[in-house]
Amino acid sequence: MKKCSAGPLWSWLPLWRCRGCSTCSNGDGPAMDSLIVALSGDFLGTPVYFWAAFIVVVVGLLVFDLGILHRDEHEIEAKESLLLYGFYVLIALAFGGWVWWQRGAEAGLEFYTGYLIEQSLAMDNMFVIATIFGFLGIPRLYQHRVLFWGILGVIAFRAILIGLGAALVHEFNWILFLFGAFLVFTGFKMFGHKDETPDIEQNAVFKFLRRRFNITSELHGRNFTVKQPHPKTGKMVTWLTPLAVALIMVETVDLIFAVDSVPAVFAVTQDTFIVYTSNIFAVLGLRALYFALAAAMNRFRYLQVSLAIILVLIGIKIFLVPLGVHINTLLSLVATLVILASGVLYSLYKTRNEPDVSVEDLAKQHHTEN
Structure with missing residues (x-):
C-alpha cells in the first residue's frame, strides 16, 4: 500500500485515508478527513x-x-x-x-x-x-x-x-x-x-496546613476528608485526615525536586x-x-x-x-x-x-x- 500524506502513523492503516490525496483512493468522508487533519497537526512542535x-x-x-x-x-x-x-x-x-x-x-x-x-x-x-x-x-x-x-x-x-x-x-x-x-x-x-532525616514538624507546608485547616489526629480509613463537628461551634465541617496532609506534602515535595x-x-x-x-x-x-x-x-x-x-x-x-x-x-x-x-x-x-x-x-x- 502506498504511503498517505496524512502522516507516518496513519500511512499504513487502510482505514485512514485522505479525501483528495494523490496517493489514496476514495476518501471516507468529512468527519474522517477532519480527524486526520487534527491528528496530523502540530502542538508545541510535535504532531x-x-x-x-x-x-x-x-x-x-x-x-x-x-x-x-x-x-x-x-x-x-x-x-x-x-x-x-x-x-x-x-x-x-x-x-x-x-x-x-x-x-x-x-x-x-x-x-x-x-x-x-x-x-x-x-x-x-x-x-x-x-x-x-x-x-x-x-x-x-x-x-x-x-x-x-x-x-x-x-x-x-x-x-x-x-x-x-x-x-x-x-x-x-x-x-x-x-x-x-x-x-x-x-x-x-x-x-x-550530610544525610539527615527531614524535620517534618518544622516544615512550612505542614505548619501552614495545621494553622489553616482542621486536621484529624487519626486516620479515617482510606478517606482524605471527613465531616465532623467543629470543636467551637458544633457545626459539621470538613476535616482533613492525615492521608490528605500526606498527599499535599508529597505534591509540594515533587514540585521542589x-x-x-x-x-x-x-x-x-x-x-x-x-x-x-x-x-x-x-x-x-x-x-x-x-x-x-x-x-x-x-x-x-x-x-x-x-x-x-x-x-x-x-x-x-x-x-x-x-x-x-x-x-x-x-x-x-x-x-x-x-x-x-x-x-x-x-x-x-x-x-x-x-x-x-x-x-x-x-x-x-x-x-x-x-
Whole structure:
C-alpha cells in the first residue's frame, strides 16, 4: 500500500485515508478527513498524534494500576514493587522505541537520556516521601493510594513547569546558562550535604496546613476528608485526615525536586514533548519502585554522591556548547547510566553487612528523639 500524506502513523492503516490525496483512493468522508487533519497537526512542535498516543498510554497505565492491580488495597511488598517497576520500565522503553522509530535516533536517545536523568534525580525524592509517611503514621496499606493520586498532580504541575521552562528557553536562549549554573551550584551543594532525616514538624507546608485547616489526629480509613463537628461551634465541617496532609506534602515535595530535574532534562533537549513524556514515565516508574526503596533506604546512602556528579556534569555540558564542544546524546546517556549504576552498586557493597532499615522507622525514631 502506498504511503498517505496524512502522516507516518496513519500511512499504513487502510482505514485512514485522505479525501483528495494523490496517493489514496476514495476518501471516507468529512468527519474522517477532519480527524486526520487534527491528528496530523502540530502542538508545541510535535504532531498531535504523538501527544494522543502518550495520553492513551498513561491513562491506560493508571487505569490498570488502580482498577486492576490495586482494586483491593493491600500492603505492597518489595518483590511486588520491583515487578511493577520492571513493568513500567518496559513500557517506557517501548514508548522510547516508538519515538525512535517515528522521529529518528536522536529523538529516541534524548527520550532515554531524559528518562534516566529524571529517574536518577527523583530517587532523593523517595526518601523525603517515606519520611512524610513515617511522621504522619500512614500505614503501608494506604501509601499506594497517596502515591497514585499524587501522580495526577505530577502530570498537571509538570505540564505547567515544563511549559513555562520551554517558553522561557524559546524566548531567552541564554536562560539555559542560568539552568546550567543552578545545576552546578546544586550539585556542589549536595557534595557537602550530610544525610539527615527531614524535620517534618518544622516544615512550612505542614505548619501552614495545621494553622489553616482542621486536621484529624487519626486516620479515617482510606478517606482524605471527613465531616465532623467543629470543636467551637458544633457545626459539621470538613476535616482533613492525615492521608490528605500526606498527599499535599508529597505534591509540594515533587514540585521542589522538579526545580532540579526539569532544568537538567532541558540541558539535554529543548523538545517539549520529550522533556515532558520522559519526566512522566520516570515518575510513574519511581512511584512503583518506592516500596522497594523505602524498605531498605539505608542501603543507598552513597547514591547522593552520584546524583551530585550527574548534576554538575549536566550543568558543565551547557557551558561547553558556546566553546564548540558538543557532547552527543549517546555519550550523555551512557555517562548518566554508568554514574548512577556505580553509586547504587557501591552503596550496596559498602552496606552489605547491615540489616535493612526502612526510612519510615528512621523517621519515627527521629520524631521520638525530638
